Amino acid sequence: MAATLLKGKDVADALNAKMSADVEALKAKGVTPTLAILRVGERPDDISYEKGAMKRCESVGVAVKNVVLPADVTQDVLMKSVQDLNEDKNVHGVLIFRPLPKHLDEEAVRNALKPEKDIDGITDGSLAGVFTGNGNGYPPCTAQACMEILDYYNIDCKGKRAVVIGRSLVVGKPAAIMLMGKNATVTVCHTKTVDMPSVCRNAEILIVAAGKANAVTKDYLSPGQVVVDVGINMTDEGKLCGDVKFDDAEPIVGAITPVPGGVGTVTTSVLVSHVVEAAKKTL
């Protein structure tokens, strides 16, 4: 029996349709939701993500303000940029690419950003918002993208055994807290977990953010599972693949997100939806 494919595109399309309507309503009230993208240097990964975000913004009517600083920018100049974006009433959300070059104090930059403009969930205010569920700031986009996929495909988490592989602040921890908020019984695995395959086999919902190609093989999987693969890796042959060995998983599990075309496809839509939400809050 082949697994149901949880395609990101359908989820993103639904988010985009909702956003487009919201943007239209905002524009009718004289507000154009605007994302500022602050990039230091010219890392290809950053530029590629930036292109995707700009395209997504354009498609739903969100404006973009690009701020590009040289890789050798000083802390003072960078902090001043963040401050300017904080104060700019026409900017509703700010995306700051990280990691920053090593000579910069990333923690200071991160927390200089106003939580209400922190649409990428990088400030302490946003992370406390995820942890406490108080609604402050915005959750990290990738973690929320996993939840959007579960929601869109009507996967009820209540009382389900959910396992998250990975404990990063960008995916694992916030995804775990959000799954608890959905009333799942959540287990977090990581590199120090003993017998991870048996822990994962026991999951009804498995979120994989291991950060390693093909980390999840047949012995981690069991029939009926819903698998959300957060990984984006490049094979030696230059092909994109996830953290789950797809050919192992597909005949066993109940449903799985493909890579490419899964979580990654939803992430930029979530990012842009945060900009729209932030703009709504200024009304």
Place this chain on the structure above:
Amino acid sequence: MAATLLKGKDVADALNAKMSADVEALKAKGVTPTLAILRVGERPDDISYEKGAMKRCESVGVAVKNVVLPADVTQDVLMKSVQDLNEDKNVHGVLIFRPLPKHLDEEAVRNALKPEKDIDGITDGSLAGVFTGNGNGYPPCTAQACMEILDYYNIDCKGKRAVVIGRSLVVGKPAAIMLMGKNATVTVCHTKTVDMPSVCRNAEILIVAAGKANAVTKDYLSPGQVVVDVGINMTDEGKLCGDVKFDDAEPIVGAITPVPGGVGTVTTSVLVSHVVEAAKKTL
């Protein structure tokens, strides 16, 4: 085989001895660590906890400044009190009793407190500190008391299956994150968990913060487990008991904290240790 008793007193004694030495060193430098206790109204629970905290402070040489406001205090007056304590250079930590009377905006009060004086882990800054592990603020004292017990008794969490019952911000969630920091594989159970007994039986370390007397019975337990019982409940006969049915657990598990005399005994020592740490940071 009877379980080893993980007595809180031994843990508290060790913390107190360390604190006393630290306080002496601080006093030699002209700093007297000082805890401000801000209480609104006359709730018996608050007064009882206050007495315990004051006694502990006195025993290790930490000064206490009591601020008591009437139960019908206005938000403005309360906020002004918090502000004064923030600005008072002779106050290193502030304990604010909650819940506050219903006419007050607790969230505003909570976040008015400076994170560096938040020795009870109630601000977003402290909670983000727990979540991110960035060292800002202080973790909620009860959650940390559980960790102090594990540390004192040399219970290595690395790679162990730890289960936390309860997902509150005061115990369950911070304890789960702190256990992840100790490299345990952590599962969080709660009221919506299906078949909680089998999830708990599978734990090597079980932290119980269910908030219900005798919630954990024989069928939740298995040989060799380390059980930390956070509950403090009053039986119909007026006796204190935990969330774990002790008589069920004691013959089965490997080690268990008693109630009374377990986690609760350590909590005020942790609170006061945070005041000492906060005072050290002002040097």
